[in-house]
Amino acid sequence: MSRSHRLLQLMQCLRDGAGPKTAVSLARELNISARSIHRDIATLREMGAVIDGAAGYGFTLIEDNAIPPLRFTDDELEALVLGLREVQQIGDPDLGLAAGQALIKLQGRLPPRQSHRLKHAVLSAKRFVQPETPGISAARLRKAAWDEMEIRFGYTDVHGAVTHRQARPLGIAYMDRSTVLIAWCLLRQDKRVFRLDRMRDLEVTQTCFRPNRVPMLRDAIEQIRCDIEKTGKEHNSAN
Structure with missing residues (x-):
């Protein structure tokens, strides 16, 4: 670990607002x-x-003059807090942890009044029904999508049938009860939506489909929107 990276990590540990931290506890966190x-x-x-603080008493970050404070309106700040707390509720473990760290960083860079407002925000998010747990690493899947690398995986459909797919990951959507991958399926030669909790044995291939992800995702979302509208019209006609 480089010293500059270690200093950044130490600042992050001091920003978490958990009270004075001794050198021993900080050393344990940073190894x-x-x-x-x-x-x-x-x-x-x-x-x-x-x-603030000294050896034997613990250290507390009072102010970070090296980082200028961020400026948000009160409504913008509430929106950020609500969004990040929602991610903590519905995101996979890596995203949930990242949302918590982002809140800590925000608090460390806000002016005192807004830092207090963030810490004691009026808004919160609570999901009593959590999305199904992904069967693969969501973080690895996100990276494959960003890198525009084709993936292989096993998939179990609603009837329990298992197929092996190769696809181009385009985007991930967090739904009410599940998290889904929007992808171009090479087996079906069409856009498909795969539930992450039904995916297994994710493999990232060496085949890159850059720079096609963004236009493919835009087309897939538009097709999904059209399919939903068509289904709604058919339902209304049947009634």
């Missing part, structure tokens, strides 16, 4: 020595961070 923590605290102070 380095307590002596290194003391040196890094001194470096951060030289860079402009206001860190």
